[in-house]
Amino acid sequence: MPGLVIIKAKIKVLTAEEGGKRRTCIFSGYRPNHVFEVPVNNYLITYIGDVIFDYPEICPGDEKEVIVRFIKDQPIDKYLFVGNKWRIQEGSNLIATGEILELL
Numbered sequence: 858m859p860g861l862v863i864i865k866a867k868i869k870v871l872t873a874e875e876g877g878k879r880r881t882c883i884f885s886g887y888r889p890n891h892v893f894e895v896p897v898n899n900y901l902i903t904y905i906g907d908v909i910f911d912y913p914e915i916c917p918g919d920e921k922e923v924i925v926r927f928i929k930d931q932p933i934d935k936y937l938f939v940g941n942k943w944r945i946q947e948g949s950n951l952i953a954t955g956e957i958l959e960l961l
C-alpha cells in the first residue's frame with residue numbers, strides 16, 4: 858500500500874495492575890501514539906499508525922497478533938525490525954506494549 862509501512866505485531870493491552878491507563882477495549886482502526894524510545898529531557902517522540910485486526914475487540918489483559926500500519930513519511934525505519942518492542946500510548950498514558958513479529 859503506497860505511503861504506508863505495514864508490520865505484523867503482538868500487542869498486549871495492559872491492565873491497571875500492569876500500569877495500563879485504559880479501562881475499556883480497543884477496536885480495529887485504533888490510532889494511538891506509538892513510542893519507540895523512552896523520552897529524553899521529557900521530549901516524547903510519537904509516530905502515527907493505526908492498529909488493524911479481525912477480533913471483535915482487544916481488552917485490557919489481552920495479548921493478540923495485529924497489523925500495524927505506519928505512515929511512511931516519518932523517520933521510523935530505524936525502529937522497524939523483528940523483535941523490537943515499543944509503547945502504545947494515548948497522550949502520555951501507557952495503554953499497551955507491542956513487539957514486531959514480521960515486516961510485511
